[in-house]
Structure formats: C-alpha cells, structure tokens
Amino acid sequence: MDYTDQTIMLTGYIISNLVALLMLWFxxxxxxxxxxxFFLLFVWAGVTNAxxxxxxxxxxxxxxxxxxxxxxxxxxxxxxxxxxxxIVMCIAICQLLIGVSMILKGVIFKLGCIGGILFLIGIxxxxxxxxxxxxxxxxVGLYLLYRRGAKNxxxxxxxxxxxxxxx
Numbered sequence: 298m299d300y301t302d303q304t305i306m307l308t309g310y311i312i313s314n315l316v317a318l319l320m321l322w323f324x325x326x327x328x329x330x331x332x333x334x335f336f337l338l339f340v341w342a343g344v345t346n347a348x349x350x351x352x353x354x355x356x357x358x359x360x361x362x363x364x365x366x367x368x369x370x371x372x373x374x375x376x377x378x379x380x381x382x383x384i385v386m387c388i389a390i391c392q393l394l395i396g397v398s399m400i401l402k403g404v405i406f407k408l409g410c411i412g413g414i415l416f417l418i419g420i421x422x423x424x425x426x427x428x429x430x431x432x433x434x435x436x437v438g439l440y441l442l443y444r445r446g447a448k449n450x451x452x453x454x455x456x457x458x459x460x461x462x463x464x
Contacts, residue, residue, distance in 0.1 A: 306425060309428070313428035314428065314430065314431045314434070316431070317430075317435050320434075320438050321434050321435075321437060321441075324437075324439070324442050328441075328442055329451065329454045331438060332451050333451065335395075335399045335413065335438070335439065336396050336399040336451070337396075339392045339393070339396030339399065340392075340396035340397070342389075342392045342396075343389045343390070343393035343396060344393075346385050346389040346392065347385075347386060347389035347390075349385070350385035350386055350389065351382060354385070355381070357381050357385060358374065358381075360373055360423050360426045360427075361373040363423050363424045363425050363426030363427075364422050369422050369423065388416075391412065391416065392416070395409045395412045395413045396409075400450065400451035401450060402447045402448060402450050407446065407447075410442055410443035413435075413436070413439045414440060417432040417433070417435050417436040418432070418433070418436055420432055421433055
C-alpha cells in the first residue's frame with residue numbers, strides 16, 4: 298500500500314472506523330459474533346505485521362509521519378527504526394495471542410481483552426496511521442466483552458442445547 302496516496306489512506310481510515318463502530322455494536326448486542334470479529338482482526342493484524350516486518354520492514358518508519366506525539370516519533374525513528382523486525386515480530390506474536398484468547402474462556406479471555414485494550418490505546422497516538430479513533434472504539438468494544446466475560450469457549454456457542462429434564 299502506498300501511504301502517500303491520500304485516497305487510499307482516506308478509504309482505509311473510513312472503512313476502519315465503520316468496522317470499529319460495527320464491532321462495538323456487536324460487542325454490546327451479539328458478543329459471540331464480536332469475539333469472532335476480534336479474533337479475525339487480531340490474527341489478521343498479527344500475520345500481516347509478521348510478514349511485513351520480514352519482507353518490507355522500512356514501511357513501519359512511515360508511522361513517524363502520522364503520530365501527533367513527538368515522543369512516539371523519536372522512538373520510531375530511533376530505537377524502533379534500528380530494530381524493526383524484532384520489535385514488530387514481538388508485537389505480531391502478542392496480536393496472535395490476543396486473537397486466540399478471544400475464542401477461549403475465563404481468565405485467558407479476560408487477559409486477552411486487557412492486552413487488546415492496552416495495545417489499541419498504545420497505538421492510538423499513531424493517528425491516522427492506526428485508524429484512530431477506530432482504535433479507541435475497538436478498545437471500548439473489548440472492554441464491553443471483558444465486563445461480560447466468557448464462561449465458555451467461543452465454539453461451544455454453536456452446540457445444540459440438551460433439553461433439561463429428559464431421561
């Protein structure tokens with residue numbers, strides 16, 4: 298993707314924010330669907346970041362142009378810029394773990410929600426480069442899922458319920 302093309306950037310920005318609003322709605326009304334969507338989002342992001350960090354790591358330096366915090370810019374162009382692949386691979390692994398946690402239950406699910414919330418808040422200062430404010434909308438969606446909790450694995454939502462009282 299050519300980040301200098303404003304049309305592509307604007308389209309991606311609009312789509313990201315519309316998807317985030319939709320996922321927020323699912324988090325509130327249809328948590329089983331929301332969990333699947335967050336699973337897909339984080340696994341897709343993890344795979345994309347892992348492959349991009351290996352094939353074209355330099356594209357991550359472009360995020361320095363999008364951030365509104367000078368502190369982030371200096372990190373991106375400094376330490377991060379000298380260690381892109383290692384850092385992004387660590388991020389990708391965390392994204393994959395967050396994604397997998399969305400289909401699990403209990404404490405692991407809740408830890409995944411917390412990790413996802415922290416990650417999304419952490420990338421918000423990248424501005425349009427992170428799709429902000431979509432990142433904050435997704436964080437709210439994860440918070441709603443966190444509050445609700447997950448007593449069952451995601452896939453168990455599709456099992457037929459056994460009628461009670463039948464011998």
